[in-house]
Amino acid sequence: MQKSELNKRLNYLHNEVLDIQKEVVVLVALLKKAEEEIEEIQTNLSELEESETINLAYAS
Numbered sequence: 001m002q003k004s005e006l007n008k009r010l011n012y013l014h015n016e017v018l019d020i021q022k023e024v025v026v027l028v029a030l031l032k033k034a035e036e037e038i039e040e041i042q043t044n045l046s047e048l049e050e051s052e053t054i055n056l057a058y059a060s
Contacts (some may be wrong), residue, residue, distance in 0.1 A: 001009075
């Protein structure tokens with residue numbers, strides 16, 4: 001391969017890496033958001049279970 005071909009290939013691969021890095025940043029942000037939502041749901045479920053337990057105690 002000639003130098004110009006190698007430079008073109010190198011530039012192409014560099015741009016591909018940059019694109020992948022951008023995608024990774026987006027994916028990490030989505031994962032963090034999902035993790036926050038999961039934690040919120042778990043908290044809500046725990047609160048609901050506690051409330052149901054209290055209601056059952058009062059009902060008996």
